[in-house]
Structure formats: structure tokens, C-alpha cells
Amino acid sequence: MGADGLDEEDLSPGWDAIDAACARLYPDQKPKHYGTLRRWTMGGRDPLDGISAYKCASPVAHWHFVTYGLSELYAKETNDAETSGFGFELTFRLACCPDDAEPPAFALNFLQNLARYVFDTGNAFDDGHWMSANGPIARDTDTAICSMGFVFDPQLPAIDTPNGQLAFLQIVGLTADEEKAARSWKTRPLLELLLPHMPLWITDLARRSLLEREEVRAQVDEGVRRDGSSCGSLFVDVLSWRVQDEARAPAFEITLGAGPLRDLLALLPLRLPFDRDFHYFGHDTALRFRRGDVSCVNVDDDVLTLQLTDATCEALLRGLEPRAGRYAIDGLEGVSWVVEKTVILDGDGNPVEVIGDASSDGSA
Numbered sequence: 001m002g003a004d005g006l007d008e009e010d011l012s013p014g015w016d017a018i019d020a021a022c023a024r025l026y027p028d029q030k031p032k033h034y035g036t037l038r039r040w041t042m043g044g045r046d047p048l049d050g051i052s053a054y055k056c057a058s059p060v061a062h063w064h065f066v067t068y069g070l071s072e073l074y075a076k077e078t079n080d081a082e083t084s085g086f087g088f089e090l091t092f093r094l095a096c097c098p099d100d101a102e103p104p105a106f107a108l109n110f111l112q113n114l115a116r117y118v119f120d121t122g123n124a125f126d127d128g129h130w131m132s133a134n135g136p137i138a139r140d141t142d143t144a145i146c147s148m149g150f151v152f153d154p155q156l157p158a159i160d161t162p163n164g165q166l167a168f169l170q171i172v173g174l175t176a177d178e179e180k181a182a183r184s185w186k187t188r189p190l191l192e193l194l195l196p197h198m199p200l201w202i203t204d205l206a207r208r209s210l211l212e213r214e215e216v217r218a219q220v221d222e223g224v225r226r227d228g229s230s231c232g233s234l235f236v237d238v239l240s241w242r243v244q245d246e247a248r249a250p251a252f253e254i255t256l257g258a259g260p261l262r263d264l265l266a267l268l269p270l271r272l273p274f275d276r277d278f279h280y281f282g283h284d285t286a287l288r289f290r291r292g293d294v295s296c297v298n299v300d301d302d303v304l305t306l307q308l309t310d311a312t313c314e315a316l317l318r319g320l321e322p323r324a325g326r327y328a329i330d331g332l333e334g335v336s337w338v339v340e341k342t343v344i345l346d347g348d349g350n351p352v353e354v355i356g357d358a359s360s361d362g363s364a
Contacts, residue, residue: 060095129150131148151201175208232277233278239256239283285304295307
């Protein structure tokens with residue numbers, strides 16, 4: 001990205017509103033600003049029109065990044081008068097050395113990649129969400145930070161702009177086991193629990209997992225036992241089901257990747273006993289699990305619902321393995337499971353993990 005801004009003659013009420021919010025927080029600082037050479041709407045590759053970086057000395061030295069482009073910066077284009085664009089801009093606090101003069105380039109690319117995901121999929125982030133980066137957020141480093149949580153920026157409250165309201169949503173770097181804790185419990189309580197150990201939720205690439213601290217781990221484990229999981233749905237690449245014989249009693253074949261199945265085996269006991277459904281969404285179909293007094297299968301359009309008793313749920317947890325193969329579960333007759341191996345790719349398309357390959361030990 002170049003350091004050029006947008007044409008000064010452009011009418012940009014949304015942009016000006018973000019500038020004003022940042023100026024209230026940093027009245028005496030002019031940020032480092034990085035604008036795109038060619039806008040996304042004109043065929044450019046970067047969806048964000050700009051990223052500003054503010055240098056902060058406390059509570060520890062860090063860069064505070066703020067994006068421009070997930071909200072409506074210029075003329076109002078959507079029909080939702082109350083919300084500007086996707087309704088948020090991203091922020092990111094990254095620990096640095098006190099004498100650093102420029103922010104690291106990886107952080108700018110990291111923010112553009114997250115914005116590109118939102119633009120490409122239409123899936124917006126919100127307070128309490130989590131996401132895996134499928135590898136270190138700073139490539140070619142040995143950092144343990146490979147996932148992220150999202151929380152309202154503690155110093156930039158939501159603002160009203162001429163194009164609608166927007167929130168400032170901060171990215172918080174997490175380790176793999178911290179992400180697992182977010183899935184198994186609740187992201188926001190987890191982040192609140194970590195906050196005393198990472199003030200302002202500043203991401204430090206050099207830190208180790210905070211769950212290595214006995215008192216933090218004990219509090220997370222207690223939260224999971226008490227509350228179960230708030231993760232009610234996941235989007236997966238490999239998911240399909242079909243009716244094998246409609247002439248007689250329907251028999252169903254469900255195909256699922258080993259990676260999603262591994263998550264399912266971890267999350268079902270934290271959802272169904274709390275009377276909470278769990279959903280898998282594929283590209284054009286969905287699979288729903290719910291608790292019931294009898295075990296049965298129902299079809300509603302493109303959604304296949306598996307209602308499970310506690311005993312059948314326990315049988316499913318015992319009988320399914322995140323390994324390629326075909327499975328059947330006691331108590332759920334007429335349903336067969338086909339599990340395919342999952343290959344996890346990094347941002348460059350390189351395999352970083354293989355899950356469920358019967359001929360391997362699970363590593364790429």
C-alpha cells in the first residue's frame with residue numbers, strides 16, 4: 001500500500017466522523033496513514049481505503065490501528081439508514097518497542113485480509129466473535145498468536161455518522177488453546193478474564209498462552225462447567241447429506257470433514273445438555289443437532305435435524321471418530337456417517353495440518 005490519501009475534494013462524511021472520533025482520543029497526534037493506491041470499488045485488491053496507526057506509550061508501548069472502509073465513508077449507498085456499511089470498523093493494538101518509528105507491514109496486510117474476508121463472504125464480525133487464522137497472524141514468525149477474538153474497542157465507543165452508526169471492533173490476538181477456550185465457553189467472558197494480564201487487550205506476539213497460568217485455567221474450566229458453550233454454529237466446507245431410499249423408511253447418509261467432526265465431538269456435550277441447539281452450515285445445506293425425549297431425524301428444506309436423547313448423544317460421542325471412514329451410531333438407526341479427511345491451509349494455500357487421514361499421524 002502507498003502512503004497516499006484520497007482526493008481531498010472527495011465528500012467523505014463517514015471518513016470525517018472516524019477522524020473526529022480518533023482525534024478525541026489522540027488530540028495531539030497525527031497518525032501514520034496508509035491509503036490504497038486503487039479503491040476496491042474501482043477494481044483494487046485492498047477493500048480498505050485506508051488504515052491509520054497511532055503510537056501509544058501506555059500501558060505498554062503499542063500501535064493502535066484503525067481501519068477505513070468497512071463502513072460507508074462517502075455517499076450513503078445501502079438502504080439501512082441506521083447502520084453505516086457493515087456497521088463497524090476494525091481496530092488492532094499491537095505491542096512494539098518504544099523507539100519504533102513505523103508499524104510493521106504485516107499488521108496492515110493482516111487487517112486488509114480480514115476486511116477482504118468480510119467483503120468476499122458477507123460475514124460480519126461482532127463483539128464476542130472468534131476466528132482462527134490457520135497459522136501465525138504474523139507469517140514467517142514463531143509467534144503462538146494464531147487466532148483472534150473480537151471485542152468493542154475499550155477507548156473508542158460507537159459513533160453516529162451521517163451514514164449511520166458504526167462500532168469500533170478491536171481484534172485481540174489469541175493462542176490456539178485460548179481460541180479453543182473461546183469456543184468451549186464464551187468469547188467475551190474469556191477476554192474479560194484475560195484483560196488483567198493483557199491491558200487494553202494489546203496483542204503481544206511474544207507472549208505465551210495465558211492458560212498456562214494455573215489460576216486462569218481454573219477460572220476457564222469453571223466457566224465451561226457452569227455455562228457450557230455459546231458457540232451455536234460453525235460454517236464448514238465439507239458438509240452434505242442425502243436420502244438413500246425414499247420408497248421405504250428414509251435412510252440418510254451424512255458426509256462431514258474430520259476437522260468439523262472433531263469440533264462437533266467437543267461442542268455437543270457443551271450445548272445439548274444445556275438445551276441449546278448446534279448447527280453446521282455448508283455451502284448449500286445445514287445440519288442441526290438438538291436435544292429431545294426421543295431420537296429421530298427430520299428434514300425441512302435444506303436442513304437435516306438430528307434430535308438426540310442423552311443416551312444417543314453419548315453413543316454418538318463414543319462411536320464417531322475424526323478419522324476418514326464410515327460409521328453407524330446405536331440409537332440412530334437409518335443414519336450412516338461418512339467422514340473425510342480435512343486439510344487446513346495457511347494464507348498462502350500451503351497445508352499446515354491434516355486431520356483424519358487414516359494413513360498419517362495427523363500432521364502435514
